[in-house]
Amino acid sequence: MRRYLYTIVLTLLLGLVVAGAASAQQPTPSDDQVNAIAKQLYCPVCENIPLDVCPTTACAQWRELIRQKLADGWNEQQIKDYFVQQYGARVIGTPPPSGINWLVYLVPPVAILAGVYILYHAFRSWKRPLPEADVQPTNLEPPAEADTTQDEYIRRLEEEVRKG
Amino acid sequence: MSEIPTSPTEPSPQKASPQWGRIFAWVAIIALLVVVAMVLLRKQQGPVAVGQKVPTFTLTTFDGQQIGPEQMAGKVILLNFWASWCKPCEQEAADLEAVWRYYQPQGDVLFLGVAWTDTEKASLGYIDKFDITYPNGPDLGTSISQAYRTTGVPETYIIDKNGNLAYLKLSPFTSQAEIKAAIDPLLGP
Numbered sequence: 001m002r003r004y005l006y007t008i009v010l011t012l013l014l015g016l017v018v019a020g021a022a023s024a025q026q027p028t029p030s031d032d033q034v035n036a037i038a039k040q041l042y043c044p045v046c047e048n049i050p051l052d053v054c055p056t057t058a059c060a061q062w063r064e065l066i067r068q069k070l071a072d073g074w075n076e077q078q079i080k081d082y083f084v085q086q087y088g089a090r091v092i093g094t095p096p097p098s099g100i101n102w103l104v105y106l107v108p109p110v111a112i113l114a115g116v117y118i119l120y121h122a123f124r125s126w127k128r129p130l131p132e133a134d135v136q137p138t139n140l141e142p143p144a145e146a147d148t149t150q151d152e153y154i155r156r157l158e159e160e161v162r163k164g
Numbered sequence: 165m166s167e168i169p170t171s172p173t174e175p176s177p178q179k180a181s182p183q184w185g186r187i188f189a190w191v192a193i194i195a196l197l198v199v200v201a202m203v204l205l206r207k208q209q210g211p212v213a214v215g216q217k218v219p220t221f222t223l224t225t226f227d228g229q230q231i232g233p234e235q236m237a238g239k240v241i242l243l244n245f246w247a248s249w250c251k252p253c254e255q256e257a258a259d260l261e262a263v264w265r266y267y268q269p270q271g272d273v274l275f276l277g278v279a280w281t282d283t284e285k286a287s288l289g290y291i292d293k294f295d296i297t298y299p300n301g302p303d304l305g306t307s308i309s310q311a312y313r314t315t316g317v318p319e320t321y322i323i324d325k326n327g328n329l330a331y332l333k334l335s336p337f338t339s340q341a342e343i344k345a346a347i348d349p350l351l352g353p
Binding site: 043044045056057058061062064086087089090100110 | 249
């Protein structure tokens with residue numbers, strides 16, 4: 001009787017161990033989970049095509065590697081760091097802010113600020129009245145001794161039109 | 165006769181002061197253009213040319229061995245960039261291995277394989293498939309391929325005993341004789 005009891009207890013314990021191991025195992029990551037990371041990566045073979053839509057064998061291998069790492073329990077940042085270490089910084093869509101890469105982050109805001117500054121000064125100079133010294137006196141009245149040649153020409157022209 | 169109005173003889177305070185803003189802006193623009201030009205020039209340089217001193221590097225092989233300038237000194241080096249997904253690489257794999265086995269006993273030739281943008285599992289499968297015995301390792305961070313400015317795979321660089329590039333092949337070798345013909349002239353006394 002005692003032997004049967006031992007056997008039952010042992011079987012139950014073994015069952016618990018097996019069930020525990022099975023539940024601790026990571027489920028196979030889905031394509032969506034893999035692509036969520038893959039779309040942030042670029043392989044050097046097919047430049048400018050994100051890894052999630054790249055059709056080459058190299059990219060398929062890389063996606064499998066992401067799946068493997070996810071199954072091993074790695075998180076997104078760990079996987080991205082691994083890819084950078086293995087294949088260089090150019091695999092990620094946004095370059096890390098170091099060295100010459102700083103230009104990518106500095107140039108656009110500086111250019112925008114410079115543009116705003118230039119526009120601001122341009123608008124101000126357009127609105128500002130011209131200094132008196134620069135203003136030329138405009139004379140809208142006809143000169144006292146007007147050239148009558150033009151008038152004579154117009155008069156003759158009108159006369160021809162009437163005749164004609 | 166009326167006098168033509170002229171600009172005031174005294175300079176305005178705005179014009180008299182040094183326009184540091186403009187100077188800085190011009191310097192920044194010129195510096196940016198220089199940087200862009202340098203990057204473009206580097207991209208257009210193409211691979212290391214024959215006769216040039218080659219960049220030094222250290223290859224960490226798949227089994228953890230470190231092969232650096234010390235191990236390469238005084239030897240003819242055949243540096244082959246490949247990838248497991250590269251079909252043309254497969255064409256030359258068996259020939260490279262056969263030629264390596266031919267030169268290996270002499271000790272003055274070293275073959276090195278660099279797996280470019282490859283996964284380790286696939287690379288090891290490729291090495292196993294072609295029974296490759298010469299040292300192979302991943303191009304960690306693509307630092308070696310960037311130093312050599314490779315344009316793809318397969319590419320093979322044969323370096324003489326003085327560290328100068330002696331032969332460059334940007335496509336697969338088609339025969340063992342072709343590989344030997346590139347190495348033999350470099351083995352003189």
